[in-house]
Amino acid sequence: MDKRKAILEAAVELIGAKGYTHTSMQQIADSVGISKGSLYSFFPSKEDLIISIYEHYQQLVFERAFVIGLNDLPPYERFAKQFQVQFEGILEYKSYMKMHMRGETAQSSEKLESMAHRMRGRLFSWLERNLLDLYGDQISPYKWDLMWMTQSIYTSYTGLMISTESTIGPEELGQHIVRQIDILANDFLSGNSHPLLDDEMMRPFSVGMDREGAFTSFGKREEAWKAVYDKVHSLNGDYYLDVIDRISEESRKSKPDELVMKGLFQLLKEEVELKAEAEALEEQLLP
Amino acid sequence: MDKRKAILEAAVELIGAKGYTHTSMQQIADSVGISKGSLYSFFPSKEDLIISIYEHYQQLVFERAFVIGLNDLPPYERFAKQFQVQFEGILEYKSYMKMHMRGETAQSSEKLESMAHRMRGRLFSWLERNLLDLYGDQISPYKWDLMWMTQSIYTSYTGLMISTESTIGPEELGQHIVRQIDILANDFLSGNSHPLLDDEMMRPFSVGMDREGAFTSFGKREEAWKAVYDKVHSLNGDYYLDVIDRISEESRKSKPDELVMKGLFQLLKEEVELKAEAEALEEQLLP
DNA sequence: GAACTTCTTGACTCACTAGTCATTTTACTT
């Protein structure tokens, strides 16, 4: 089976528990049940391993939010739902998040630096997109303050979720966060508070954003999702939208029911217009 | 010359820049201009060194807020001012904060763990005290949510301050944060939002708080400050209060004017009742 | 089943660093 994936998982587990520097390649190899030499045939260095970990898990966590972004809930609900599914993802990949929160990595290199920058950029452009959808252009002068506070609240609740055993429900938490943002945003919009941050100061955090939005071109799966959603939207009628939303829901489960998925895809494929896109996505989700 | 202090400063600088594991005792020794053997005569191990660093700088940053807590500004202004002086402190000890933010330390030991717990407890009990002073007991059900969000906003703005060159003014920032807390608190109090966190979940974060408040018994200097402020408050009249506030202001400067300080202390010492306390504090501040 | 290719292994090298301690240097005393 997928040995590469097994390595990533074992590494995340160990690094999450003991930290990057206190986890040796030997221990990772032992934990997967292979030799150090083998390990090095998959990842040419420890640094490459940690980068691959980040890329792998980031993809998993963000993809959820991306897919939610495609359906057409009203902005407020969609934002909350996106938080929710990310929190669900985080609960599922707890040890990845533990690792991430420790923050300790290799001596920062070019590669690592640019990856961190991309990750941050992705988060911020997602937040920006949502703020603009919610409040329109009038929010622009306050967007950095809002994004900054949102990001910090988001991060710290994430930390809370993974460190305490008594799970806070992802749904509640998503709604909570959006509500707090809304309160702060309205206060800004009513002119009571003044912003502290501006484009100039935040330049290091603003990544050249894709016109398309926050989540473009991050993987074949995401493209396949987008293609299906776009097609579904072009045909009107809610039926296929319900089907694809149901597929999205099922695919987020930790053990999606393969038969249910197959059946749902069958429904999509009945429509000739959708056939190609549906098959492409099915290919991605059921290998 | 205080060699111990020189070591702490050099170590903070190096660890802040390169991280704990990538800074060797040899490099620290070289940077101070002493030998490794000497270094080990001050700090019996690397772990002891990092703990001493934390104790030293935590003291410096928090002491400022402690002293502000003693004067009698109205709660809202006092809270903002406390944030402000902490931010000023943070700017002054930037590399300490960089080090702290990296978060990476030795394999967590008993000692380190308990120090981290104490630090967190100190921050939270300070926040709690201020929330109670501002809103009274009615805020209790919402205090954890507010404290949690405050702490996360505080931490993330701190990170922003040390990472961007364009300094955000500590005064503005202090006011900004208190204003945001106020908005969120009022929303809770008006019953629009429901709290998410409770005592049960937050047990790991609540430290057995001193009855006295958040900042007690953290050092001789703080006790001396408290003694003077208490005496000044017992005598009434604003004169001595103005003097001691002025002393507090001067002492926060990076290079306090020694003559000004001496003169101000002279003014206090004119009052027989204050003489002993004033001398004790002067002893602490002008060694 | 022999010849050949690909994968896997773990002993080995090399670089690094926390912590020690016999020896030397400096500071102080008489």
Next chain:
DNA sequence: AAGTAAAATGACTAGTGAGTCAAGAAGTTC
């Protein structure tokens, strides 16, 4: 100036861990 106590030094020990590679195992082909 000699003697003694205290402080500073840096070569040394012992341990760790990233990354390599020659030799061996497993799989494939004819």
